Amino acid sequence: MQSSVRVGIVGATGAVGVELLELLERRNFPVGELRLLASARSAGRRVAFRGEELEVRETREAELAGLDYLFLCAGAEQSRTLGPLGVKAGAVVIDNSSAFRMDPEVPLVVPEVNPEALRGHGGLIANPNCSTAITLMGLAPLHEAFGLEWMICSTYQAVSGAGAGGMEELTAGVEAWQRGEEGPREVFPHPIAFNLLPHVDRFEPGGYTREEHKMRDESRKILGLEGLPVSCTCVRVPVFRAHAISVTANFREPVDRETARAAVAAFPGAQLIDEPEANRYPLPLEVSGEMDCAVGRIRVDEALPNGLSLWVVGDQLWKGAALNALQIAETLEAQADAAGVTAARHSSSD
């Protein structure tokens, strides 16, 4: 691949933007030009990329011209404006927010699960909710093997899901606790250190949160299972950057543990860590900074007719956000390569 792809990042100094920069470098994405965009407050900051210093510029419409890929990592409100502008300017826009995920015209993609959804996209592609993407890395191979009927999930979500401010609030909360004081509650509605908040995103009528409904709706869309029954309880926990999900699911076909383990082990992007006799199972501290999601505690569920229970852990900032977004671009590049169009497009920007 030639280093000829023109990439823009909106929100380049935020928690996800910073990780995306690191991943572009670590995964040798063929970046020819890199445009780092952020709020006026962050404009002028200098950021290292491949040994060079790049200046962060303020996000403006004019900055969106001449890009092959535009990654939006600055929240749903900005995405709603910048997404269509980016597409109009000719970029493939990969949006990390919830703004377009449920738009039937917009593919919502976990590349290992539904890469086919990228074909014929209209320029805008949505990156899923973090818990959803990570859960599906454990569940998709089991769905392929046994046919998913319904699922119940409880999440254990890291503070990184609330951005850099969430991680700072956990650190500050621990320090406050050591001084015998109550922790801050600026990012989260209650102190997060040594606590559990059964509240991620806003509440909706009926008592579910929007995060819990994202898990339901996005799982249905990505798996192509309209009406899939999904019930979820989403909980914020005092962990820095890896989400964990306790999944119990029922399947159409009879299940068994060894087939389930083999299916997970063979699935790209999933790592089977399932040796309970050796105290080996997925741990947030070990999965932080890992590309693969870890899957373990796989067992034939004792309460359900064809059920499996499992424990899935993934880096929230990577597979839950920046990595999956970059993998979408990588998949598009590979699809274009296969179709023989990459060289032609890239030659114009060499």
Add this chain to the structure above:
Amino acid sequence: MQSSVRVGIVGATGAVGVELLELLERRNFPVGELRLLASARSAGRRVAFRGEELEVRETREAELAGLDYLFLCAGAEQSRTLGPLGVKAGAVVIDNSSAFRMDPEVPLVVPEVNPEALRGHGGLIANPNCSTAITLMGLAPLHEAFGLEWMICSTYQAVSGAGAGGMEELTAGVEAWQRGEEGPREVFPHPIAFNLLPHVDRFEPGGYTREEHKMRDESRKILGLEGLPVSCTCVRVPVFRAHAISVTANFREPVDRETARAAVAAFPGAQLIDEPEANRYPLPLEVSGEMDCAVGRIRVDEALPNGLSLWVVGDQLWKGAALNALQIAETLEAQADAAGVTAARHSSSD
């Protein structure tokens, strides 16, 4: 009530024993004599009770004589020996360990749920597993209202469940993290600070843990529902002393949110905290040091035909251990009072 009850505590200096002492005082249990027993290592320590200093003595068979109630708070191995000895010596033995819980001759009691199981006991009464007792404080009123069919739980268990050493290891782990070092792994198999361990008690064949099977087996026994399908995932989290449980359950009768909330609110020992619109739901930090278990996030489950999902939080050292044990004694006292036998028995020890 006269202050005439002779009470012994084995494990008086451990995490649960210390809380039991505090609760005996706070709840004005009519203690006439208090015998504090512990390992040889702790013998000689002096402990305050109602303004007096009491000396901790080494646990020996001779110390078990002449007691009305003997609380065993020193682990299953000690309980297996001391339980029968205590009964033989004439005490009602309330055992906090798992040693006798599934013995069909031994009542396993949450006083708000199945006090009738105490009638006709043979001297030995088992105190349930902490997660089980707390879960049932939310689930029992819903079972009464709708008829429980099966349930799926994911736990968020505080480090106090592993005793004082568990709490010390979390503190030490936080300090290690601040120095940039890995946390200790003496009490837990992996560092617990900023981490999640899907591993409580030992693994059993098939991949469930013993803790997960306690939830299943003890729930069946306490609710009197033989064969109740229960599937549980038990997870240790970096929280000091309150357990939380995400419960999804299906019922025989149609469910609705307001009936469910009213049933919980009316249940003794349960506090309904369920105002999501005001960000009010049960939080481990708020429930620590509370007698009541808190129940919230009650909603009609979207994936099940007659399902409810809820979030239950209880103080692990209190309702999960010392408080429930003391409530068993309080219930026995009240039952004896009602039968007119208390005064007779107590007069002998005045």
